[in-house]
Amino acid sequence: MTSSQFFNIATGLYILGFAAGVFLPRRRLVAPAFLLSALAANAAALAIRYMPAWPMMPMYLGPVALPLVLCLLALFVSGRNGDRGGARCIALAFTALSAVIAALFPKDFYLPFLKSQSLFAHLFFLFGTLGRACFLMGAAWAIDGLTGKRSLEEAQRSPLSLIRSFHWNVWGFSFWTLSMFTGELWSYLGWGTPVVWDEPAITTTMAAWFFYICLMHLHLTGAWSARSRGVYAAAGALVVLGLTLPPDLGPFRWVVQL
Amino acid sequence: MKTLFKTIWQKICSIHLTVALCLMITADSAWGYFCLNRHADLFEPLNDIGLVEWIATFGRHNLSHTLWLMLLLVLLFLLGLNTFACTTDRVLGLVSARSRMGARRFFFRLAPHVMHYAVLIILSGYLGTYLFARVLDSRTLVPGGSMTLPGTAATITFDAFDPIYYEGDALPAFENRVLMPRARLTLTRGDDVSTAVLAYNRPVRFEGYGIFLKNFNPTMRSGGMSGRTRIDLSLRRDPGVRLYIPGMFLFTVGLVMYLVERVFYKKNKKETL
Numbered sequence: 001m002t003s004s005q006f007f008n009i010a011t012g013l014y015i016l017g018f019a020a021g022v023f024l025p026r027r028r029l030v031a032p033a034f035l036l037s038a039l040a041a042n043a044a045a046l047a048i049r050y051m052p053a054w055p056m057m058p059m060y061l062g063p064v065a066l067p068l069v070l071c072l073l074a075l076f077v078s079g080r081n082g083d084r085g086g087a088r089c090i091a092l093a094f095t096a097l098s099a100v101i102a103a104l105f106p107k108d109f110y111l112p113f114l115k116s117q118s119l120f121a122h123l124f125f126l127f128g129t130l131g132r133a134c135f136l137m138g139a140a141w142a143i144d145g146l147t148g149k150r151s152l153e154e155a156q157r158s159p160l161s162l163i164r165s166f167h168w169n170v171w172g173f174s175f176w177t178l179s180m181f182t183g184e185l186w187s188y189l190g191w192g193t194p195v196v197w198d199e200p201a202i203t204t205t206m207a208a209w210f211f212y213i214c215l216m217h218l219h220l221t222g223a224w225s226a227r228s229r230g231v232y233a234a235a236g237a238l239v240v241l242g243l244t245l246p247p248d249l250g251p252f253r254w255v256v257q258l
Numbered sequence: 259m260k261t262l263f264k265t266i267w268q269k270i271c272s273i274h275l276t277v278a279l280c281l282m283i284t285a286d287s288a289w290g291y292f293c294l295n296r297h298a299d300l301f302e303p304l305n306d307i308g309l310v311e312w313i314a315t316f317g318r319h320n321l322s323h324t325l326w327l328m329l330l331l332v333l334l335f336l337l338g339l340n341t342f343a344c345t346t347d348r349v350l351g352l353v354s355a356r357s358r359m360g361a362r363r364f365f366f367r368l369a370p371h372v373m374h375y376a377v378l379i380i381l382s383g384y385l386g387t388y389l390f391a392r393v394l395d396s397r398t399l400v401p402g403g404s405m406t407l408p409g410t411a412a413t414i415t416f417d418a419f420d421p422i423y424y425e426g427d428a429l430p431a432f433e434n435r436v437l438m439p440r441a442r443l444t445l446t447r448g449d450d451v452s453t454a455v456l457a458y459n460r461p462v463r464f465e466g467y468g469i470f471l472k473n474f475n476p477t478m479r480s481g482g483m484s485g486r487t488r489i490d491l492s493l494r495r496d497p498g499v500r501l502y503i504p505g506m507f508l509f510t511v512g513l514v515m516y517l518v519e520r521v522f523y524k525k526n527k528k529e530t531l
Contacts, residue, residue, distance in 0.1 A: 052428030056437075111431055117438060118459040170520065174513055181506045189459045192393075192470040192494045194384060194502055197301040200294040207287035214280035220370070221273045243288055247295075 006045035013038030056112035063102030090140035107250030120186035127179035134172030141165035142233035201247035309388035345374035372512030383502025
Protein backbone atom coordinates (compact mmCIF):
# COMPACT_ATOMS: atom_id res chain seq x y z
CA MET A 1 0.00 0.00 0.00
CA THR A 2 1.13 3.55 -0.67
CA SER A 3 1.49 6.39 1.78
CA SER A 4 -1.55 8.13 0.26
CA GLN A 5 -3.72 5.04 0.69
CA PHE A 6 -2.70 4.71 4.33
CA PHE A 7 -3.42 8.38 4.88
CA ASN A 8 -6.86 8.17 3.25
CA ILE A 9 -7.72 5.26 5.54
CA ALA A 10 -6.46 7.28 8.53
CA THR A 11 -8.63 10.21 7.46
CA GLY A 12 -11.74 8.01 7.32
CA LEU A 13 -10.94 6.56 10.73
CA TYR A 14 -10.38 10.03 12.26
CA ILE A 15 -13.83 11.06 11.00
CA LEU A 16 -15.41 7.88 12.39
CA GLY A 17 -13.57 8.33 15.70
CA PHE A 18 -14.79 11.91 16.03
CA ALA A 19 -18.36 10.93 15.07
CA ALA A 20 -18.34 8.04 17.55
CA GLY A 21 -17.14 10.39 20.31
CA VAL A 22 -20.01 12.80 19.57
CA PHE A 23 -22.88 10.43 18.82
CA LEU A 24 -21.97 7.35 20.88
CA PRO A 25 -20.56 8.87 24.07
CA ARG A 26 -21.76 5.94 26.21
CA ARG A 27 -19.89 3.34 24.14
CA ARG A 28 -16.56 4.35 25.52
CA LEU A 29 -14.42 1.93 23.53
CA VAL A 30 -15.71 2.69 20.05
CA ALA A 31 -14.13 6.14 19.53
CA PRO A 32 -10.71 5.17 20.98
CA ALA A 33 -10.68 2.05 18.80
CA PHE A 34 -11.24 4.12 15.65
CA LEU A 35 -8.75 6.77 16.74
CA LEU A 36 -5.98 4.34 17.68
CA SER A 37 -6.43 2.62 14.30
CA ALA A 38 -6.30 6.04 12.63
CA LEU A 39 -3.07 6.84 14.47
CA ALA A 40 -1.51 3.58 13.31
CA ALA A 41 -2.51 4.22 9.68
CA ASN A 42 -1.32 7.83 9.86
CA ALA A 43 2.02 6.75 11.36
CA ALA A 44 2.40 4.22 8.54
CA ALA A 45 1.66 6.93 5.93
CA LEU A 46 4.30 9.13 7.51
CA ALA A 47 6.89 6.35 7.80
CA ILE A 48 6.40 5.25 4.19
CA ARG A 49 7.35 8.73 3.00
CA TYR A 50 10.00 9.47 5.60
CA MET A 51 12.04 6.29 5.73
CA PRO A 52 13.01 5.96 2.05
CA ALA A 53 13.99 9.63 1.92
CA TRP A 54 16.25 9.51 5.00
CA PRO A 55 18.70 11.26 5.56
CA MET A 56 16.88 13.73 3.33
CA MET A 57 13.55 15.13 4.43
CA PRO A 58 10.42 14.47 2.36
CA MET A 59 8.88 17.72 1.24
CA TYR A 60 5.51 19.10 2.31
CA LEU A 61 4.91 16.48 4.96
CA GLY A 62 3.45 18.89 7.53
CA PRO A 63 -0.24 18.34 6.71
CA VAL A 64 0.24 14.54 6.94
CA ALA A 65 1.97 14.77 10.34
CA LEU A 66 -0.39 17.33 11.90
CA PRO A 67 -3.43 15.04 12.47
CA LEU A 68 -1.17 12.41 14.04
CA VAL A 69 0.40 14.80 16.57
CA LEU A 70 -2.86 16.60 17.27
CA CYS A 71 -4.74 13.36 17.91
CA LEU A 72 -1.95 12.12 20.20
CA LEU A 73 -2.10 15.35 22.22
CA ALA A 74 -5.92 15.25 22.37
CA LEU A 75 -6.02 11.62 23.49
CA PHE A 76 -3.09 11.39 25.86
CA VAL A 77 -2.25 14.88 27.14
CA SER A 78 -5.46 16.93 27.16
CA GLY A 79 -7.12 14.72 29.82
CA ARG A 80 -4.35 15.54 32.30
CA ASN A 81 -5.29 19.23 32.05
CA GLY A 82 -8.70 18.55 33.57
CA ASP A 83 -10.44 18.22 30.21
CA ARG A 84 -13.92 16.81 30.65
CA GLY A 85 -14.41 16.07 27.01
CA GLY A 86 -15.28 19.43 25.43
CA ALA A 87 -11.83 20.57 24.40
CA ARG A 88 -10.83 17.05 23.38
CA CYS A 89 -13.89 16.73 21.18
CA ILE A 90 -13.11 20.05 19.45
CA ALA A 91 -9.46 19.01 19.05
CA LEU A 92 -10.60 15.77 17.43
CA ALA A 93 -12.81 17.79 15.09
CA PHE A 94 -9.69 19.79 14.13
CA THR A 95 -7.83 16.50 13.66
CA ALA A 96 -10.47 15.18 11.27
CA LEU A 97 -10.68 18.52 9.45
CA SER A 98 -6.90 18.83 8.98
CA ALA A 99 -6.74 15.21 7.80
CA VAL A 100 -9.52 15.83 5.25
CA ILE A 101 -7.72 18.94 3.97
CA ALA A 102 -4.42 17.04 3.67
CA ALA A 103 -6.12 14.09 1.93
CA LEU A 104 -7.92 16.26 -0.63
CA PHE A 105 -4.99 18.60 -1.36
CA PRO A 106 -1.90 16.38 -1.21
CA LYS A 107 1.50 17.69 -2.26
CA ASP A 108 3.25 14.36 -2.38
CA PHE A 109 4.66 14.51 -5.90
CA TYR A 110 8.00 16.14 -5.10
CA LEU A 111 11.22 14.23 -4.57
CA PRO A 112 13.27 15.17 -1.52
CA PHE A 113 16.12 17.56 -2.31
CA LEU A 114 19.77 17.20 -1.36
CA LYS A 115 19.98 20.28 0.84
CA SER A 116 17.36 18.80 3.17
CA GLN A 117 20.08 16.56 4.62
CA SER A 118 20.44 18.63 7.73
CA LEU A 119 19.50 18.08 11.35
CA PHE A 120 18.03 21.58 11.28
CA ALA A 121 15.70 20.64 8.42
CA HIS A 122 14.28 17.72 10.43
CA LEU A 123 13.97 19.85 13.57
CA PHE A 124 12.26 22.58 11.53
CA PHE A 125 9.63 20.04 10.48
CA LEU A 126 9.27 18.46 13.95
CA PHE A 127 8.95 21.73 15.88
CA GLY A 128 6.66 23.19 13.24
CA THR A 129 4.27 20.25 13.50
CA LEU A 130 4.31 20.35 17.32
CA GLY A 131 3.72 24.12 17.20
CA ARG A 132 0.70 23.83 14.91
CA ALA A 133 -0.79 21.01 16.99
CA CYS A 134 -0.37 22.98 20.26
CA PHE A 135 -1.94 26.07 18.68
CA LEU A 136 -4.95 23.99 17.61
CA MET A 137 -5.21 22.54 21.13
CA GLY A 138 -5.15 26.13 22.42
CA ALA A 139 -7.94 27.07 20.03
CA ALA A 140 -9.94 23.99 21.10
CA TRP A 141 -9.72 24.98 24.77
CA ALA A 142 -10.66 28.57 23.92
CA ILE A 143 -13.74 27.44 21.96
CA ASP A 144 -14.66 25.13 24.83
CA GLY A 145 -14.38 28.05 27.25
CA LEU A 146 -16.48 30.33 25.06
CA THR A 147 -19.23 27.89 24.15
CA GLY A 148 -19.58 25.96 27.40
CA LYS A 149 -23.04 25.75 28.94
CA ARG A 150 -23.84 28.70 31.14
CA SER A 151 -24.65 26.85 34.37
CA LEU A 152 -22.90 28.17 37.48
CA GLU A 153 -20.38 25.37 37.32
CA GLU A 154 -19.71 25.98 33.65
CA ALA A 155 -19.42 29.71 34.18
CA GLN A 156 -16.73 28.99 36.72
CA ARG A 157 -15.10 26.57 34.35
CA SER A 158 -14.79 28.96 31.42
CA PRO A 159 -11.86 30.99 32.77
CA LEU A 160 -10.05 27.72 33.51
CA SER A 161 -10.54 26.71 29.88
CA LEU A 162 -9.04 30.00 28.76
CA ILE A 163 -6.06 29.51 31.08
CA ARG A 164 -5.58 26.06 29.58
CA SER A 165 -5.87 27.60 26.13
CA PHE A 166 -3.09 30.04 26.98
CA HIS A 167 -0.98 27.19 28.38
CA TRP A 168 -1.22 25.34 25.05
CA ASN A 169 -0.54 28.51 23.11
CA VAL A 170 2.62 29.14 25.13
CA TRP A 171 3.89 25.71 24.12
CA GLY A 172 2.75 26.27 20.55
CA PHE A 173 4.59 29.59 20.43
CA SER A 174 7.73 27.99 21.88
CA PHE A 175 7.77 25.18 19.31
CA TRP A 176 6.88 27.56 16.47
CA THR A 177 9.74 29.86 17.47
CA LEU A 178 12.17 26.94 17.61
CA SER A 179 10.89 25.83 14.20
CA MET A 180 11.56 29.31 12.78
CA PHE A 181 15.03 29.46 14.30
CA THR A 182 16.05 26.00 13.11
CA GLY A 183 14.64 26.89 9.67
CA GLU A 184 16.74 30.06 9.62
CA LEU A 185 19.88 28.18 10.70
CA TRP A 186 19.25 25.61 7.96
CA SER A 187 18.71 28.45 5.49
CA TYR A 188 21.99 30.07 6.54
CA LEU A 189 24.00 26.84 6.30
CA GLY A 190 22.46 25.82 3.00
CA TRP A 191 22.04 29.11 1.15
CA GLY A 192 24.00 31.67 3.18
CA THR A 193 20.98 33.84 4.01
CA PRO A 194 18.56 33.71 6.96
CA VAL A 195 15.56 33.85 4.62
CA VAL A 196 15.21 32.05 1.30
CA TRP A 197 13.09 34.50 -0.66
CA ASP A 198 11.72 32.04 -3.21
CA GLU A 199 9.76 30.12 -0.52
CA PRO A 200 6.38 31.79 0.15
CA ALA A 201 5.90 29.82 3.39
CA ILE A 202 8.18 32.27 5.20
CA THR A 203 5.44 34.89 5.10
CA THR A 204 2.72 32.68 6.60
CA THR A 205 5.16 31.39 9.23
CA MET A 206 5.93 34.96 10.21
CA ALA A 207 2.24 35.92 10.16
CA ALA A 208 1.42 33.11 12.60
CA TRP A 209 4.36 34.06 14.84
CA PHE A 210 3.23 37.67 15.14
CA PHE A 211 -0.39 36.61 15.63
CA TYR A 212 0.65 34.56 18.66
CA ILE A 213 3.09 37.21 19.93
CA CYS A 214 0.04 39.46 20.05
CA LEU A 215 -1.89 36.82 22.02
CA MET A 216 0.99 36.44 24.52
CA HIS A 217 1.02 40.21 25.09
CA LEU A 218 -2.75 40.37 25.42
CA HIS A 219 -2.72 37.65 28.06
CA LEU A 220 0.30 38.76 30.04
CA THR A 221 -0.75 42.41 30.19
CA GLY A 222 -4.49 41.74 30.49
CA ALA A 223 -5.05 44.36 27.80
CA TRP A 224 -8.36 42.89 26.61
CA SER A 225 -11.19 41.20 28.52
CA ALA A 226 -10.90 37.45 29.14
CA ARG A 227 -13.70 36.77 26.67
CA SER A 228 -12.10 38.87 23.91
CA ARG A 229 -8.83 37.03 24.45
CA GLY A 230 -10.73 33.75 24.23
CA VAL A 231 -12.22 34.79 20.89
CA TYR A 232 -8.74 35.77 19.70
CA ALA A 233 -7.27 32.42 20.81
CA ALA A 234 -10.12 30.57 19.07
CA ALA A 235 -9.38 32.51 15.87
CA GLY A 236 -5.91 30.96 16.05
CA ALA A 237 -7.43 27.84 14.46
CA LEU A 238 -8.17 29.89 11.35
CA VAL A 239 -4.60 31.18 11.29
CA VAL A 240 -3.13 27.68 11.63
CA LEU A 241 -5.44 25.95 9.16
CA GLY A 242 -5.98 28.88 6.81
CA LEU A 243 -2.51 30.44 6.78
CA THR A 244 0.19 27.96 7.78
CA LEU A 245 -1.18 24.90 5.95
CA PRO A 246 -1.78 26.26 2.40
CA PRO A 247 1.93 26.50 1.44
CA ASP A 248 2.19 22.74 2.12
CA LEU A 249 -0.96 21.84 0.15
CA GLY A 250 -1.15 20.79 -3.49
CA PRO A 251 -3.95 20.82 -6.07
CA PHE A 252 -7.30 19.14 -5.38
CA ARG A 253 -7.22 15.36 -5.79
CA TRP A 254 -10.29 13.22 -5.20
CA VAL A 255 -9.35 10.42 -2.80
CA VAL A 256 -11.21 7.69 -4.73
CA GLN A 257 -8.79 8.04 -7.65
CA LEU A 258 -6.00 6.63 -5.51
CA MET B 259 10.35 69.67 26.81
CA LYS B 260 10.69 67.01 29.51
CA THR B 261 6.91 66.53 29.56
CA LEU B 262 6.79 66.23 25.77
CA PHE B 263 9.54 63.60 25.82
CA LYS B 264 7.71 61.72 28.58
CA THR B 265 4.44 61.82 26.63
CA ILE B 266 6.12 60.52 23.45
CA TRP B 267 7.92 57.82 25.44
CA GLN B 268 4.62 56.70 27.02
CA LYS B 269 2.92 56.59 23.62
CA ILE B 270 5.75 54.49 22.19
CA CYS B 271 5.60 52.17 25.24
CA SER B 272 1.88 51.53 24.78
CA ILE B 273 0.81 47.89 24.75
CA HIS B 274 -2.05 48.93 22.44
CA LEU B 275 0.57 50.00 19.92
CA THR B 276 2.23 46.57 20.27
CA VAL B 277 -1.08 44.81 19.64
CA ALA B 278 -1.94 47.03 16.68
CA LEU B 279 1.51 46.57 15.11
CA CYS B 280 1.48 42.79 15.60
CA LEU B 281 -1.96 42.54 13.97
CA MET B 282 -0.87 44.75 11.09
CA ILE B 283 2.27 42.66 10.57
CA THR B 284 0.15 39.49 10.60
CA ALA B 285 -2.20 40.90 7.95
CA ASP B 286 0.67 42.33 5.90
CA SER B 287 2.57 39.02 5.95
CA ALA B 288 -0.57 37.16 4.86
CA TRP B 289 -0.88 39.59 1.94
CA GLY B 290 2.81 38.97 1.25
CA TYR B 291 2.14 35.25 0.87
CA PHE B 292 -0.06 35.84 -2.17
CA CYS B 293 2.43 38.27 -3.73
CA LEU B 294 5.40 35.98 -3.11
CA ASN B 295 3.53 32.89 -4.26
CA ARG B 296 2.65 34.43 -7.62
CA HIS B 297 5.77 36.50 -8.22
CA ALA B 298 8.63 34.68 -6.49
CA ASP B 299 10.96 35.81 -9.31
CA LEU B 300 10.66 39.41 -8.06
CA PHE B 301 11.88 38.46 -4.60
CA GLU B 302 14.57 35.86 -5.43
CA PRO B 303 17.20 38.57 -6.14
CA LEU B 304 16.91 39.61 -2.47
CA ASN B 305 19.02 36.52 -1.71
CA ASP B 306 21.94 38.04 -3.60
CA ILE B 307 21.61 41.82 -3.96
CA GLY B 308 21.27 44.33 -1.13
CA LEU B 309 17.95 45.70 0.07
CA VAL B 310 18.65 49.24 -1.17
CA GLU B 311 19.50 48.00 -4.66
CA TRP B 312 16.47 45.70 -4.67
CA ILE B 313 14.11 48.51 -3.64
CA ALA B 314 15.58 50.78 -6.33
CA THR B 315 15.03 48.16 -9.04
CA PHE B 316 12.57 45.29 -8.48
CA GLY B 317 10.80 46.94 -5.56
CA ARG B 318 10.11 50.35 -7.06
CA HIS B 319 8.99 49.10 -10.46
CA ASN B 320 6.59 46.43 -9.23
CA LEU B 321 4.93 48.25 -6.36
CA SER B 322 1.64 46.37 -6.56
CA HIS B 323 3.52 43.14 -5.74
CA THR B 324 6.28 44.51 -3.50
CA LEU B 325 4.50 47.16 -1.44
CA TRP B 326 3.75 44.63 1.30
CA LEU B 327 7.48 44.14 1.91
CA MET B 328 8.17 47.88 2.14
CA LEU B 329 5.24 48.19 4.55
CA LEU B 330 6.60 45.26 6.53
CA LEU B 331 9.95 47.02 6.94
CA VAL B 332 8.20 50.13 8.27
CA LEU B 333 6.03 48.10 10.65
CA LEU B 334 9.02 46.12 11.92
CA PHE B 335 10.91 49.36 12.52
CA LEU B 336 7.99 50.74 14.54
CA LEU B 337 7.68 47.46 16.45
CA GLY B 338 11.42 47.62 17.17
CA LEU B 339 11.00 51.12 18.65
CA ASN B 340 7.96 50.02 20.65
CA THR B 341 9.76 46.91 21.93
CA PHE B 342 12.86 48.84 22.95
CA ALA B 343 10.93 51.57 24.77
CA CYS B 344 8.48 49.18 26.43
CA THR B 345 11.03 46.65 27.62
CA THR B 346 13.58 49.27 28.75
CA ASP B 347 10.87 50.97 30.76
CA ARG B 348 9.96 47.73 32.49
CA VAL B 349 13.55 46.60 33.05
CA LEU B 350 14.30 49.92 34.75
CA GLY B 351 11.23 49.40 36.94
CA LEU B 352 12.34 45.85 37.76
CA VAL B 353 15.86 46.94 38.65
CA SER B 354 14.59 49.64 40.98
CA ALA B 355 12.24 47.13 42.65
CA ARG B 356 14.90 44.44 42.90
CA SER B 357 15.47 44.85 46.62
CA ARG B 358 11.79 44.02 47.24
CA MET B 359 11.88 40.70 45.38
CA GLY B 360 14.03 37.60 45.73
CA ALA B 361 16.91 36.88 43.35
CA ARG B 362 15.03 33.97 41.76
CA ARG B 363 11.92 36.02 41.13
CA PHE B 364 13.99 38.85 39.68
CA PHE B 365 15.84 36.43 37.42
CA PHE B 366 12.70 34.86 35.98
CA ARG B 367 10.98 38.25 35.64
CA LEU B 368 13.74 39.16 33.20
CA ALA B 369 12.75 36.35 30.80
CA PRO B 370 10.36 38.36 28.56
CA HIS B 371 12.85 41.21 28.42
CA VAL B 372 15.65 38.88 27.36
CA MET B 373 13.38 37.76 24.51
CA HIS B 374 12.53 41.36 23.63
CA TYR B 375 16.16 42.45 23.43
CA ALA B 376 16.93 39.29 21.47
CA VAL B 377 14.28 40.23 18.89
CA LEU B 378 15.93 43.63 18.52
CA ILE B 379 19.32 41.97 18.00
CA ILE B 380 17.85 39.56 15.41
CA LEU B 381 16.13 42.39 13.52
CA SER B 382 19.37 44.43 13.57
CA GLY B 383 21.21 41.38 12.22
CA TYR B 384 18.75 40.99 9.36
CA LEU B 385 19.04 44.68 8.57
CA GLY B 386 22.84 44.34 8.60
CA THR B 387 22.60 41.36 6.23
CA TYR B 388 20.32 43.05 3.73
CA LEU B 389 22.10 46.40 3.85
CA PHE B 390 25.77 45.51 4.13
CA ALA B 391 26.29 41.90 2.98
CA ARG B 392 28.73 41.55 0.11
CA VAL B 393 27.71 38.67 -2.15
CA LEU B 394 29.79 37.15 -4.94
CA ASP B 395 27.41 34.80 -6.61
CA SER B 396 28.10 31.80 -8.87
CA ARG B 397 31.89 31.63 -8.94
CA THR B 398 32.73 28.41 -10.78
CA LEU B 399 35.86 26.34 -10.13
CA VAL B 400 37.13 23.25 -11.94
CA PRO B 401 39.62 20.82 -10.30
CA GLY B 402 42.99 22.55 -9.90
CA GLY B 403 41.38 25.96 -10.42
CA SER B 404 41.69 28.71 -7.85
CA MET B 405 40.34 32.16 -7.08
CA THR B 406 41.42 35.08 -4.93
CA LEU B 407 39.01 36.42 -2.37
CA PRO B 408 38.22 40.06 -3.20
CA GLY B 409 40.00 42.56 -0.97
CA THR B 410 42.41 39.95 0.37
CA ALA B 411 45.51 38.08 -0.74
CA ALA B 412 43.87 34.77 0.22
CA THR B 413 43.10 32.13 -2.39
CA ILE B 414 40.84 29.08 -2.62
CA THR B 415 41.89 26.11 -4.72
CA PHE B 416 39.50 23.34 -5.72
CA ASP B 417 41.51 20.13 -5.29
CA ALA B 418 39.04 17.31 -5.86
CA PHE B 419 35.38 16.35 -5.96
CA ASP B 420 34.66 13.56 -3.51
CA PRO B 421 30.90 12.93 -3.41
CA ILE B 422 28.88 10.35 -1.50
CA TYR B 423 26.47 8.48 -3.77
CA TYR B 424 22.99 7.24 -2.99
CA GLU B 425 23.33 3.55 -2.16
CA GLY B 426 19.74 2.62 -1.33
CA ASP B 427 17.03 1.30 -3.62
CA ALA B 428 13.96 2.91 -2.10
CA LEU B 429 14.12 5.99 -4.33
CA PRO B 430 14.69 4.82 -7.94
CA ALA B 431 15.07 8.42 -9.11
CA PHE B 432 18.19 8.71 -6.96
CA GLU B 433 19.89 5.57 -8.28
CA ASN B 434 23.57 6.35 -9.02
CA ARG B 435 22.99 9.97 -8.08
CA VAL B 436 25.14 12.08 -5.79
CA LEU B 437 23.61 12.21 -2.31
CA MET B 438 26.16 14.52 -0.69
CA PRO B 439 28.47 16.58 -2.89
CA ARG B 440 31.83 17.22 -1.20
CA ALA B 441 34.62 19.39 -2.53
CA ARG B 442 38.14 19.34 -1.12
CA LEU B 443 39.61 22.83 -0.98
CA THR B 444 43.01 24.27 -0.17
CA LEU B 445 42.87 27.63 1.56
CA THR B 446 46.00 29.74 1.23
CA ARG B 447 46.82 32.95 3.09
CA GLY B 448 50.47 33.89 2.57
CA ASP B 449 52.51 31.03 3.97
CA ASP B 450 49.53 29.71 5.89
CA VAL B 451 48.01 26.76 3.99
CA SER B 452 45.07 24.68 5.22
CA THR B 453 42.52 22.30 3.75
CA ALA B 454 38.74 22.17 4.10
CA VAL B 455 35.81 20.12 2.89
CA LEU B 456 32.92 22.08 1.41
CA ALA B 457 29.51 20.39 1.15
CA TYR B 458 25.80 21.22 1.09
CA ASN B 459 24.83 22.67 4.49
CA ARG B 460 28.52 22.72 5.43
CA PRO B 461 29.95 26.10 4.43
CA VAL B 462 33.58 27.02 4.93
CA ARG B 463 34.53 30.25 6.70
CA PHE B 464 37.73 31.88 5.50
CA GLU B 465 39.06 35.44 5.82
CA GLY B 466 35.66 36.76 6.91
CA TYR B 467 33.87 35.16 3.96
CA GLY B 468 31.31 32.40 4.14
CA ILE B 469 31.87 30.00 1.22
CA PHE B 470 28.71 28.10 0.22
CA LEU B 471 28.35 25.30 -2.31
CA LYS B 472 25.63 26.40 -4.71
CA ASN B 473 25.77 23.76 -7.43
CA PHE B 474 28.01 21.00 -8.77
CA ASN B 475 28.66 18.58 -11.60
CA PRO B 476 28.62 15.64 -12.23
CA THR B 477 25.40 14.78 -10.46
CA MET B 478 25.59 11.06 -11.35
CA ARG B 479 28.15 8.33 -10.85
CA SER B 480 28.56 7.76 -14.59
CA GLY B 481 29.06 11.43 -15.24
CA GLY B 482 25.55 12.27 -16.44
CA MET B 483 25.02 14.36 -19.55
CA SER B 484 28.20 16.31 -19.02
CA GLY B 485 30.97 14.66 -17.11
CA ARG B 486 33.04 17.83 -16.59
CA THR B 487 33.66 18.29 -12.90
CA ARG B 488 32.89 21.74 -11.49
CA ILE B 489 31.57 23.46 -8.40
CA ASP B 490 29.61 26.71 -8.26
CA LEU B 491 30.29 28.77 -5.16
CA SER B 492 28.51 31.61 -3.49
CA LEU B 493 30.81 33.81 -1.40
CA ARG B 494 29.29 36.05 1.25
CA ARG B 495 30.77 38.58 3.61
CA ASP B 496 27.82 39.11 5.90
CA PRO B 497 28.13 41.27 9.04
CA GLY B 498 24.53 40.50 10.03
CA VAL B 499 25.16 36.84 10.77
CA ARG B 500 27.22 37.82 13.82
CA LEU B 501 24.09 39.40 15.26
CA TYR B 502 21.14 37.26 14.24
CA ILE B 503 22.56 33.88 15.24
CA PRO B 504 23.53 35.04 18.78
CA GLY B 505 20.15 36.82 18.86
CA MET B 506 18.35 33.54 18.22
CA PHE B 507 20.40 31.88 20.93
CA LEU B 508 19.55 34.69 23.37
CA PHE B 509 15.84 34.46 22.50
CA THR B 510 15.95 30.71 23.15
CA VAL B 511 17.59 31.36 26.55
CA GLY B 512 14.79 33.80 27.43
CA LEU B 513 12.18 31.32 26.23
CA VAL B 514 13.67 28.54 28.34
CA MET B 515 13.75 30.86 31.40
CA TYR B 516 10.08 31.66 30.85
CA LEU B 517 9.10 27.99 30.37
CA VAL B 518 11.10 26.87 33.43
CA GLU B 519 9.27 29.42 35.54
CA ARG B 520 5.87 28.37 34.14
CA VAL B 521 6.47 24.65 34.49
CA PHE B 522 8.32 24.45 37.80
CA TYR B 523 7.35 27.54 39.78
CA LYS B 524 3.86 28.46 38.62
CA LYS B 525 2.62 24.88 38.43
CA ASN B 526 0.67 24.94 41.65
CA LYS B 527 -0.08 28.64 41.70
CA LYS B 528 -3.61 29.63 40.86
CA GLU B 529 -3.48 31.55 37.61
CA THR B 530 -5.88 34.35 36.99
CA LEU B 531 -7.19 35.90 33.85
